[in-house]
Amino acid sequence: MDPLETANTLMRESTNPQEGEGxxxxxxxxxxxxxxxxxxxxxxxxxxxxxxxxxxxxxxxxxxxxxxxxxxxxxxxxxxxxxxxxxxxxxxxxxxxxxxxxxxxxxxxxxxxxxxxxxxxxxxxxxxxxxxxxxxxxxxxxxxxxxxxxxxxxxxxxxxxxxxxxxxxxxxxxxxxxxxxxxxxxxxxxxxxxxxxxxxxxxxxxxxxxxxxxxxxxxxxxxxxxxxxxxxxxxxxxxxxxxxxxxxxxxxxxxxxxxxxxxxxxxxxxxxxxxxxxxxxxxxxxxEPKSPDNSSSWSLPFKAMIKTLAFWAIIVPSFCRFWLISNFTISLPSLLDNMFELNIKRTGFLSALPLISSWVSMTLGSYIADFLLSKKILRLIRVRKLFTFLGMLLPSLFTVAIPYVNSITAITFLILANSLSHLCYSGFMINPLDIAPRYASFIMGLQTVFMSISALISPIVTGYFIKQDAATGWKNVFFLSSAINLLGMVFYLIFGQADIQDWAKDHRLTRF
Structure with a gap:
């Protein structure tokens, strides 16, 4: 038998690496x-x-x-x-x-x-x-x-x-x-x-x-x-x-x-x-997986992809999470200025603090996630859902509380909410690499598209609430943002998967 065919046969009998077994x-x-x-x-x-x-x-x-x-x-x-x-x-x-x-x-x-x-x-x-x-x-x-x-x-x-x-x-x-x-x-x-x-x-x-x-x-x-x-x-x-x-x-x-x-x-x-x-x-x-006909083409099973709940379990929370994030980056400075008479743009370090804390959160979360996998403490899907849960529930809770606290506490909640939301990078954000590594770049590109759409819509809705009633408008903004964020979390917890999907499977030895 040809070595290439033998290797393909053995590969089809090998275990899925997604759970880190063996x-x-x-x-x-x-x-x-x-x-x-x-x-x-x-x-x-x-x-x-x-x-x-x-x-x-x-x-x-x-x-x-x-x-x-x-x-x-x-x-x-x-x-x-x-x-x-x-x-x-x-x-x-x-x-x-x-x-x-x-x-x-x-x-x-x-x-x-x-x-x-x-x-x-x-x-x-x-x-x-x-x-x-x-x-x-x-x-x-x-x-x-x-x-x-x-x-x-x-x-x-x-x-x-x-x-x-x-x-x-x-x-x-x-x-x-x-x-x-x-x-x-x-x-x-x-x-x-x-x-x-x-x-x-x-x-x-x-x-x-x-x-x-x-x-x-x-x-x-x-x-x-x-x-x-x-x-x-x-x-x-x-x-x-x-x-x-x-x-x-x-x-x-x-x-x-x-x-x-x-x-x-x-x-x-x-x-x-x-x-x-x-x-x-x-x-x-x-x-590298290629098309079933062994040609050098790179097919895209788009119809099968959009029919899969595991795919939408990535797209939906991406849209929902960025609705909340866009309010952090666009609307919240105005909130602090209008409600607390504190413009955080006056202090460069204070404006940059949520960013560096988010960087720390992303990095630390990724090491903890891979540690849990390497020590076989949790399966891959459990790790993804755990970090999605933490990265979406806690920011929602902090966000709801922001309009009811003083300025110092509001800034603290802002930093915590923005930082903890980046734990999602160890959750659903990189889930395309789990369910479809071959098409991960396409799915992540689609994630970016939906996040950009969310960033365009969210400020418009925020402006509508504020224009109607500035006193209660901010409360409605953050209640709505938190609710949308939680909706994305629940959707992923129910439908999220970590196994390679059937439409993404192919085990042939081929060229790039």
């Missing part, structure tokens, strides 16, 4: 830290950090970009036909209404909605390295061009923001495609969370340094620095990042065998022996 017997003990797979997680973390910093830069810079009432124009240059005036420091300022500012800040979300889901599909076909790297380069160059576009006019700035959002959407859709090939099941939560947490860390850094950069040398420096760092990082990205462990030049053989055997169903040693020579001669990069 891992100690199947694989040699391979170090985690200072390993190539953890280096890959850090590379993805830094990519997300750069992207989020570029994304959030306008939110900080726009305060200095807009000409406020009473601000004089010290420029000797005529502004006729030229949309920007300058201050005495030579930094341009603009007369943008609050509506225009809102459209500018949300333009990137529109671009992200266009490309996130398609990029999740194409990342499964082409791999995430090229898609993410090229998109990061485009996004970085556009970030450098933002000050110039603002001088030329709003239409140019809107166009750059939309295209930049499209590029970031490709990155968000493509990055999850690394984990089915790089992350062993017992380390999947840690590795993916390290990558995800770069988004939070990027926002944290830009909040801390953004105010100083806007003051001196001026708001354009935020875009020049974040864009320049992104361009430099693209060189590092294309030099050190690889789509799969088989093609990575710096990985040792023991780690390579450990990763491949883990992600392909804990292949027995006999399979390794049968496939090693064939892999070397034919260039097989991993045991």
């Amino acid at each position: 891992s100690k017997e199947q694989h040699p003990k391979v170090k985690r830290f200072c390993s190539v797979r953890y280096a890959m997680a850090i590379m993805i973390h830094l990519c997300n950090l750069v992207v989020s910093a570029q994304n959030f830069s306008l939110s900080i810079a726009i305060i200095a970009m807009v000409k406020h009432p009473g601000q004089s124009n010290q420029s000797n240059v005529s502004t006729e036909g030229y949309p920007g005036a300058t201050t005495d420091t030579g930094v341009p300022v603009y007369e943008w209404s609050s509506e225009i500012q809102g459209f500018l800040l949300s333009a990137m979300i529109g671009g992200t909605l266009i490309t996130t889901m398609p990029s999740g599909y194409f990342a499964g076909v082409l791999g995430g390295k090229k898609l993410s790297g090229l998109s990061l380069l485009i996004c970085s160059v556009l970030s450098i061009l933002i000050p110039l576009a603002a001088d030329y006019g709003l239409s140019y700035l809107f166009l750059i923001r939309i295209v930049q959002g499209m590029a970031q959407g490709i990155i968000f859709g493509a990055l999850p495609s690394f984990w089915p090939k790089w992350a062993p099941p017992l380390e999947r939560t840690q590795l993916s969370t390290i990558g995800f947490s770069g988004l939070t860390m990027g926002n944290f850094i830009i909040i801390l340094v953004g105010g100083f950069l806007c003051e001196s040398p001026g708001w354009p420096s935020m875009f020049y620095i974040s864009g320049g760092i992104g361009c430099i990082y693209c060189i590092i990205w294309f030099s050190l990042v690889y789509d799969d462990p088989m093609n990575h030049p710096f990985i040792n053989e023991s780690e390579k065998e450990y990763i491949i055997s883990s992600v392909t169903g804990q292949v027995p040693d006999k399979v390794k022996q049968l496939t090693s020579s064939h892999t070397a001669s034919k260039g097989l990069s991993c045991l």
Whole structure:
């Protein structure tokens, strides 16, 4: 029998790695830290950090970009036909209404909605390295061009923001495609969370340094620095990042065998022996599922996918959780200002504190989750549901209480609710890697789409409540947000699964 066919036969008889059974017997003990797979997680973390910093830069810079009432124009240059005036420091300022500012800040979300889901599909076909790297380069160059576009006019700035959002959407859709090939099941939560947490860390850094950069040398420096760092990082990205462990030049053989055997169903040693020579001669990069006809195409069983409750158990709580999160990030500063006469934007560290605490929560939660799995304390589905339960119930309780407490307690509850909600990254947020590793990038892209839709709808509903009655409006806002969040939690607890779905199963040894 052909070695490839024999390996496929043995693989079909192997156990499902999702519950972590038999891992100690199947694989040699391979170090985690200072390993190539953890280096890959850090590379993805830094990519997300750069992207989020570029994304959030306008939110900080726009305060200095807009000409406020009473601000004089010290420029000797005529502004006729030229949309920007300058201050005495030579930094341009603009007369943008609050509506225009809102459209500018949300333009990137529109671009992200266009490309996130398609990029999740194409990342499964082409791999995430090229898609993410090229998109990061485009996004970085556009970030450098933002000050110039603002001088030329709003239409140019809107166009750059939309295209930049499209590029970031490709990155968000493509990055999850690394984990089915790089992350062993017992380390999947840690590795993916390290990558995800770069988004939070990027926002944290830009909040801390953004105010100083806007003051001196001026708001354009935020875009020049974040864009320049992104361009430099693209060189590092294309030099050190690889789509799969088989093609990575710096990985040792023991780690390579450990990763491949883990992600392909804990292949027995006999399979390794049968496939090693064939892999070397034919260039097989991993045991990656392909279409049933053994062709090189990458099919998408979309109809079967949307008929599966396990799929909707990921999408529904994603929408529900982000409804609550968007109120944290968009509406809550206004709540503290209106109800408690405390504007948390006045203190950069206080504004950044929920972000760093969320980063700690994500990281600590991922280590606890993988510890529970590696020690066989809980099965995978129990771990996912436990962290979903904690990450959605506790924030809902804290949120409901916010309108009834003083300002200090409200800020404390805000930080706790926002931080604990990030435990969901060890719950349903990475569940696509469990139920359909082959299509994880597409499903996670779809998650991002639904979260973006939630972020667009939630502020509108909040504004409706506040406009009707400011006194009771905030209470209604947080009761509704908590109820929606709890609905998503209950939906996942009932319908969430961790077994690979039938439409995602395929056990053939194929090329990438």
